[in-house]
Amino acid sequence: MANDLIHDVFxxxxxxxxKERAISVVIGLGLAAAAAQPRPNKWLSLAALIGGSLLAIRGATGHCAAKALMEQRNDRLDYAA
Incomplete structure (x- = not known):
């Protein structure tokens, strides 16, 4: 199951x-760097680190699974109409 998830992401x-890739990488790395600062709320830092990492991976690979699903859904809606 984990291998399927990794395969889907990468x-x-x-x-x-x-442009979308560059913005994702810059914001993702900035968010991950901000998460490295000591904060009283460790869960917030963890969430920022995970979110930043996901954005950076999205930009590096050039593939966004969420965007692909939305495009696929729009294609089905267009076909049905």
């Missing part, structure tokens, strides 16, 4: 533009 055709 595979697929790139569906992000260069």
């Amino acid at each position: 595979s697929g055709e790139p569906n992000l533009s260069t």
Whole structure:
């Protein structure tokens, strides 16, 4: 199951533009760096680290599973109409 999840995240055709990829990487790395600062709420730091990492991976791979699902759903709706 974990292998399928890793495959889904790191595979697929790139569906992000260069601008979207650059913004994702910059914001993701900034958020992850901000999470490295000591804070009283450790859960908030952990959430920022995870969110930043996911954004950076999204930008690095150029593939966004959520965007692919939305495009797939829109294609089905267009086909049904």
